[in-house]
Amino acid sequence: MSNITGTRGKLILIEGLDRTGKTTQCNLISSRLNYKYYKFPNRETPIGQIINSYLTKQVSDIPLSDQSVHLLFSSNRWEFQNEIKTALLNGQNIIVDRYIYSGIAYSVAKNVAGMDYNWCSACDRGLIKPDLTVFLINDGNFDNHGFGDELYEKHEFQVKVSQVFMDIFYKQENKDYISNHFKQLDVSGMNIEEVYSNIESIVDSFTIKDLNLLLF
Numbered sequence: 001m002s003n004i005t006g007t008r009g010k011l012i013l014i015e016g017l018d019r020t021g022k023t024t025q026c027n028l029i030s031s032r033l034n035y036k037y038y039k040f041p042n043r044e045t046p047i048g049q050i051i052n053s054y055l056t057k058q059v060s061d062i063p064l065s066d067q068s069v070h071l072l073f074s075s076n077r078w079e080f081q082n083e084i085k086t087a088l089l090n091g092q093n094i095i096v097d098r099y100i101y102s103g104i105a106y107s108v109a110k111n112v113a114g115m116d117y118n119w120c121s122a123c124d125r126g127l128i129k130p131d132l133t134v135f136l137i138n139d140g141n142f143d144n145h146g147f148g149d150e151l152y153e154k155h156e157f158q159v160k161v162s163q164v165f166m167d168i169f170y171k172q173e174n175k176d177y178i179s180n181h182f183k184q185l186d187v188s189g190m191n192i193e194e195v196y197s198n199i200e201s202i203v204d205s206f207t208i209k210d211l212n213l214l215l216f
């Protein structure tokens with residue numbers, strides 16, 4: 001698989017709130033640009049199936065604490081690390097649909113005592129960091145229209161999540177990453193192809209500077 005440097009693939013992450021079109025865009029990038037696609041949570045693994053029951057509000061014999069839910073989401077990312085690493089080192093470009101930033105944002109937004117940024121990011125330390133994160137936003141006028149029935153799909157909660165995403169990206173410790181590896185794209189009013197062509201040009205014009213994999 002060829003890539004710009006000829007030595008390793010790029011890891012591109014698409015992040016954003018619910019219903020900003022991330023999955024549609026990742027599918028397009030995967031099929032048109034030949035990127036391998038990973039979506040988190042991956043609901044197929046045993047851990048992913050527990051996450052799915054939680055999100056779809058299926059009654060469980062053992063009620064999950066917010067902390068254990070957070071760790072399950074993180075664990076779900078760790079399940080795929082070796083596979084992702086091998087693919088990247090083989091020169092395969094990868095597109096990821098949600099990752100550590102969703103992990104932190106949705107958990108911190110719950111406002112549970114002790115579950116702050118440091119606690120929530122600790123279990124993801126050492127995961128491969130995306131070479132580029134594209135953060136999709138709409139104009140903030142999202143409402144309940146278009147949301148499904150899953151746990152977090154409520155206007156009020158989405159507003160909080162959106163705030164936490166911004167807090168994460170503008171943290172001092174993330175400043176270098178944001179300057180060199182991050183693009184925010186406002187998709188309000190755009191159709192699928194318009195969003196795609198914006199993302200495609202961002203992805204095309206991005207080259208990796210560091211041949212080593214970046215780590216959180």
Ligand code: NYM
Nearest residue numbers: 018040041073098099102103106107152
């Ligand atoms: N979510 C996703 C989390 O709460 N933590 C995480 O680590 C990740 C990756 O799962 N509302 C939440 C965000 C979404 C929900 O994601 C399901 P999707 O992309 O709708 O399947």
